[in-house]
Amino acid sequence: MPVGVTEISQSVYSLHMIIFWICVVIAVIVFGVMFWSIFHHRKSKGVKPASFHESTTVEIIWTVIPLLILVGMAVPATATLRQMYDTSDAEVDIQITGYQWKWRYQYLNEEIDFFSNLTTPKEQIENQAEKTDTYLLEVDNPLVLPVGKKVRFLLTSNDVIHSWWIPDFAVKKDAIPGFINEAWTKIDKPGTYRGQCAELCGKDHGFMPIVVVAMNDDDYAAWVAQQQTAKQAKAASAEKEWTLAELMTKGEQVYNTACAACHQANGMGIPGAFPALKGSPMATQDKAGHINIVLNGKAGTAMAAYGSQFDAVDLAAVITYERNAWGNDTGEIVTPQDIKQIQGQ
Amino acid sequence: MSTAHAHPDHDDHAQSYYVPAQSHWPIVAASGLFLLMFGMGNMMNNPDGAAKWLTLAGLLVIIWMFFGWFSAVARESMEGLYDEQMDRSFRWGMGWFIFSEVMFFAAFFGTLFYVRQFAVPWLAGEGSNAMTNELLWPGFMAEWPLMTTPDTDKFPGPEQIINPWHLPLINTVLLVASSVTLTWAHHALQKDKRAAVKGWLALTLVLGVCFLIIQAEEYIEAYTELGLTLASGIYGGTFFILTGFHGLHVTMGSIILLVMLIRIMKGHFDAKHHFGFEAAAWYWHFVDVVWLGLFLFVYVF
């Protein structure tokens, strides 16, 4: 277990070590007596068995002593737990939403909002390329946090239960659809910290890592400012005229981060579980239905409502891509303006 | 530890025990259950398929099995094969079966208490859930019965709920009365007044059936007039699962009582030996007690 970089993670670590050593000591005593008996009271040594079989005194002793040991463990544990539960007076509030299979981070005070996806290439997973050191623990957009400030996490989920876990912070909290769970941390040291989703959430549960980059105040402020500019640039790009080729390039990127996990990179889906897009009536004919399902999802399935996850450019691009890739070749363009118009209704 | 020593001598404590010989009924039961479950699974996943015939077949096999198995037991009992010990085994068996039923209902009552005490208030921001309400369900307020759900598009709440002091009250009276008449039937049986047994038992059965009719009436009203359905949020869910399983138990209980009535008419049971009848009565009283819990916590409070 990592000692970690927060006060809490350090108390958890020492708690872990204390209990561990208590258990080791008890084990040594208990197994000691047992192996001593095994060696010295063997039948092959010709011993005669004793006949005692009861003693209220020792029974009481070995009920009370463990009880006292347990009380001794419970006291520090209670203190640490109380501290973990105190989410008051946070300086930064971040809403974290689990999606199958990625995380969304919304900075409530700064209005920053982005998704964080696994970036490990498929070739590495399928053993066709050398695995790097951060294999499966790398993302496109890490969560950026300031050092030395109390940060409050507001955890929830868009579909099934996920669990947000960074071992170095000793923060692990379930993200439950329809409810918000609170957790907090205060990081001591700048650095990059990695964790994983810790609750089985379906097919790609093993492929939704969490990366946190902790920065000192100045760097953090710069990062926030940069995010704001990027946001404006994006808004502007929705107004421009897009060509089919541009949309296809952009769409492929979006498709691979958001859609390929289920519908597969080749658009074939997984029979019985996820429908194919290649040659499907929806992706080749029913344009309105196609836009609708991407924007609003399909209730009761893994098909999420992407309308709230992506901006108009990305949505337009990915739909255009799906209608033209893998030989679907409809030649149709769906523009960001189309999307905005539909969303405006 | 037992330091037991066995003495093979046949002293007065030694008794013999009836061990039934081989029987084909259990395997019939297991196959019937399988057909039923497999059929129902297919039916639910694919409502238009032919699986309803599978389900029906399973149901028929099970009915046939109950008939055959219990006839065999009744026959053995009439032949005097069962001694006191066997009788006690049946009693323990039935008693613990009812305990398992209690725990089954406990799961649903537990659910009811949980959503009322915790889930719904939390969604409305109580406890440490202020942010749940603020970010996810702004404007949602806790109330019980829950008329406005957090997500009214997906689960439109009920428009109205059932007034406890109409049909449910009548049903309460009916069921309590049926417990009383059943007890009288039992007393009559113990005194060997068979005509009275028949009368009271028949009356109990009539009360039970009336209960079921009213319950059906209530469900129809709920669906057609009140907008109270399975899908109307957690109130509808808890309401129907509790009253539904209870109703199913009343149905089963009525069938059992009917069988008892038929057996009485055929001259089964005597003043001392009538555990079949008693077991039916235990079951009926248990169902009655569950209803009282329902009446209080589902309808009134």
Added chain:
Amino acid sequence: MMNDMTQPELMHGHHGPARGITRWIYTTNHKDIGTLYLWFSFAMFLIGGCMALVIRSELFQPGLQLVQPEFFNQMTTMHGLIMVFGAVMPAFVGLANWMIPLMVGAPDMALPRMNNLSFWILPFAFAMLLSTLLMEGGGPNFGWTFYAPLSTTYAPPSVTFFIFSVHMMGISSIMGAINVIATILNMRAPGMTMMKMPLFVWTWLITAFLLIAVMPVLAGVITMMLMDIHFGTSFFDAGGGGDPVLFQHLFWFFGHPEVYIMILPAFGIISHIVPTFSRKRLFGYASMVYATASIALLSFVVWAHHMFTVGLPLAGELFFMYSTMLIAVPTGVKVFNWISTMFRGAISFETPMLFAIGFIVLFTIGGFSGLMLAISPADFQYHDTYFVVAHFHYVLVPGAVFSIIAGAYYWLPKWTGHMYDERLGQWHFWLSMVGVNLTFFPMHFIGLAGMPRRIPDYALQFADFNMIASIGGFLFGFSQLLFLYIVIKCVKGGQKAEDKPWEGAEGLEWQVASPAPYHTFAQPPRID
């Protein structure tokens, strides 16, 4: 003379076993049914074990080699379900069927026909469960704990069949448990008071009580899942006012007692074997009984220790932490009693005793890791990692499974009338012992290093220990084929067993012939 009274001729019109297949299908004989249960559970152990080997093969190295994530999740889920409901529980019921009537001096179980039904539901239930793997969309893939909404809104269609098969298992268990209770409470030979009952009988009595108390709750919760899936209710959906966490409360209200259902009978078996081979009476019989009862009662109020990270209110978190820690006390009493029994005994090390000693040591280690998990703040780090996987395999494999194997060796002479091959038995023990530790000990380290459970692929820092665990898994698994061979060999023949093959053994079961006649105790024995 004992043998005389158990001869079939003295039975009231009863004969030996019927011939042919109907002997097994129609049987009402507790020994036949016990045998059926035991073979069934062994078959399930192999199937569930093969799934474990699929898991271990995939995890041998980082990267995806053998199976896709989707199928991996199905393997994990099915492995857990089959081992718990198909292997361990039926094995204990099988032992109960065989031994409880013999131990209390009863001619059979209290309700023999229902006994047959309890068994024969199982093959149907598991056939249905296994068939889901072939269905469109695949089998259950949401873990053996099937948390909503992954198992409701987001589940494959086969979940419907999964639910019904669990219903069937539940019915079977409840009927089995009712039978056990009725037998113990009502069929004891005259003179066998409650406090003279052998411990296996006591632990099963309490286990049966747990079963009847919690299996219906499981049935209730899966019924609610079914409603959410097919009938539009919102029990586990916040949108309608429900709560996904409610599912977990209900599941663990069943689930935690369930894990004690899998260990209490094991305690019973060990409490027979240790005194026998120590040639000394069990130390603290009465406190063993009280400890078992306390564990059972406590098990109803600790369930949320599986849910420390779901965001329980602080008070709940503390309550469940304290109550869970308390369980260490009665469990400790048991461990201390076993060791005091061995202390100043005259110990010999036949295979059952070896497995029993293995049990005591490794179960205690598993208990210690359980205690660590109980410390809520620390559990935030352990939860849903391989540390948990290590914990529960230590209590389940060298715990429950070792005790079953120990019991099988211990009673095989009584069942078959032959001694098993002691030399091979010793081999089986040592291979299992090495295999089990090689498999599950490294999982503690992987867990503490941060590897989540239920993942088909992992980061590079976990690679070495995973490789060791996989090798251990294969070693342990293949050692069980040796067990199969030993059992078959023993059934077929071997050195003739005496009525009481173990010098230090006590109890009624050793006073009937070996093999135990088809019908025993038609006239109840008297106990002083």
